[in-house]
Amino acid sequence: AQKVTQAQTEISVVEKEDVTLDCVYETRDTTYYLFWYKQPPSGELVFLIRRNSFDEQNEISGRYSWNFQKSTSSFNFTITASQVVDSAVYFCALSEVGNTGKLIFGQGTTLQVKP
């Protein structure tokens, strides 16, 4: 069965600190997508990144970076030099290619960045 685990329920950091959000997944499929979404206090779900299971290269986008390790079934998200505007709930999700397209979400990690 597919499962996404975000063990960190809440994280609190002070502005400018680096923070890593953990995501561990389970799937029997060899082809799948992994996603991160951001849900700010306003409530919308904002797409951040999609990673194909065949592409294990790390990705950097500004202050955001993602570390995909198939060997440990992890897809961790790091924010460098965090800012107050990064405060949000972050969701990791898994979609199996060729499946119905169901996106399985983790429970989310609430990140609070204090000034």
Added chain:
Amino acid sequence: DAGVIQSPRHEVTEMGQEVTLRCKPISGHNSLFWYRQTMMRGLELLIYFNNNVPIDDSGMPEDRFSAKMPNASFSTLKIQPSEPRDSAVYFCASSPRGGDLLLFGPGTRLTVL
């Protein structure tokens, strides 16, 4: 380009009333998803359409819930009769194809009194 459009953004109704939530997917996207978010259960998939055809409705909680997609640019989620436990945020999402890339609408916050 416009993203996924949902209406209404907020809905307050009384138990027993019929509620209809609406969604317009992104033009050209072939797949549409309805998700529900609650504190207790997190984000859960209710139903998924591909080319206007329901593919997976295993997440629809009960017969009180129904969803339609009469054409590629419109979908509805109906709850009849509504109950207080249906209170949640309902998100619609669309994707170019299957689960490739889900882009979400702003959500409808439903409160059933």
